[in-house]
Amino acid sequence: MSDTAAPLARSPIAPSPATVLDGWEVSARAATGASTLSDETPLAKVLVRAPFDGAGREALGVGFGRTLRTDLGSGAVLLVGSAPGEWLALGAPGTAPALRTALEERLAGTGELTSVLDLTHGRALVRLQGPAATAVLAGVCAIDLADTVTPDGTALRTSVAAVVTDVVRDDVAGVRSYLLHCERSSGQYLWDALLDAGSRSAVEVTGFRGLGSGGTAR
Amino acid sequence: MMLLPCPWCGPRNAGEFKYAGEGGARPDPATTTPEEWRRYLYFHANTRGWVTESWYHGAGCRRWLVVERHTLTHEVREVRDAVQVAREGAR
Ligand SMILES: [Zn+2]
Numbered sequence: 001m002s003d004t005a006a007p008l009a010r011s012p013i014a015p016s017p018a019t020v021l022d023g024w025e026v027s028a029r030a031a032t033g034a035s036t037l038s039d040e041t042p043l044a045k046v047l048v049r050a051p052f053d054g055a056g057r058e059a060l061g062v063g064f065g066r067t068l069r070t071d072l073g074s075g076a077v078l079l080v081g082s083a084p085g086e087w088l089a090l091g092a093p094g095t096a097p098a099l100r101t102a103l104e105e106r107l108a109g110t111g112e113l114t115s116v117l118d119l120t121h122g123r124a125l126v127r128l129q130g131p132a133a134t135a136v137l138a139g140v141c142a143i144d145l146a147d148t149v150t151p152d153g154t155a156l157r158t159s160v161a162a163v164v165t166d167v168v169r170d171d172v173a174g175v176r177s178y179l180l181h182c183e184r185s186s187g188q189y190l191w192d193a194l195l196d197a198g199s200r201s202a203v204e205v206t207g208f209r210g211l212g213s214g215g216t217a218r
Numbered sequence: 219m220m221l222l223p224c225p226w227c228g229p230r231n232a233g234e235f236k237y238a239g240e241g242g243a244r245p246d247p248a249t250t251t252p253e254e255w256r257r258y259l260y261f262h263a264n265t266r267g268w269v270t271e272s273w274y275h276g277a278g279c280r281r282w283l284v285v286e287r288h289t290l291t292h293e294v295r296e297v298r299d300a301v302q303v304a305r306e307g308a309r
């Protein structure tokens with residue numbers, strides 16, 4: 001890595017084999033199967049806190065339990081209503097400072113006590129995708145994953161393999177897909193637990209997918 | 219599995235919550251006696267029947283909840299966000 005002048009960011013999930021993308025060490029694997037697990041930790045992650053029933057919620061355009069694909073001026077963003085009074089904004093790698101500024105500007109006029117915090121390097125984010133995703137996730141969490149209860153665009157927080165995890169259903173071109181977001185220190189454990197749960201369903205590791213645009217895989 | 223119906227998240231495994239004991243008015247720290255304060259901290263009615271309790275949904279919405287629960291049957295007749303309860307109390 002002596003040819004890399006800029007600092008190299010690493011996910012808590014060790015990639016094998018590794019390559020570098022947008023200043024992040026990522027997995028060089030490319031799965032051939034339909035059901036995959038990918039490390040999406042390089043995505044920008046910005047946490048917003050504001051009153052759950054105030055003007056901030058109106059300004060952000062989405063409340064607890066749902067997601068919104070939008071562009072605040074920093075590129076494509078997936079805005080997640082992760083808890084009452086709490087939002088998680090996901091953007092392309094490297095866009096966290098611009099995303100933070102855009103969110104601060106969006107909330108500036110509300111007059112409410114709000115906070116916007118870049119958590120990109122403090123959290124882990126993975127994507128479980130494909131026809132086996134539901135069965136694998138059901139093996140490690142107690143949430144009803146039926147379409148009638150948790151349709152596409154649902155956001156919730158619960159225990160996944162005993163790790164407190166944001167579960168975000170974010171289907172990609174009609175294919176079942178879940179983003180799972182947890183504390184950085186639990187990232188490798190959650191990854192291993194999901195791979196273990198997915199071993200019978202032939203879940204394969206694949207490289208960084210990114211947010212894409214409008215829910216399309218990259 | 220013991221279920222607790224969270225007003226934000228829906229019914230969840232009680233393991234996602236932290237039980238914080240019987241609710242009730244806190245004595246004023248400025249005027250209370252050490253004996254009253256000890257009783258408030260460590261002594262509980264431990265009722266067999268309906269109690270009002272505080273629970274924290276740490277693995278979910280991360281909200282404090284006020285729960286009315288029957289300790290014998292585990293029937294839960296009301297769960298509200300503690301902030302909303304406090305707002306109503308302040309009126
Ligand atoms: Zn909850």
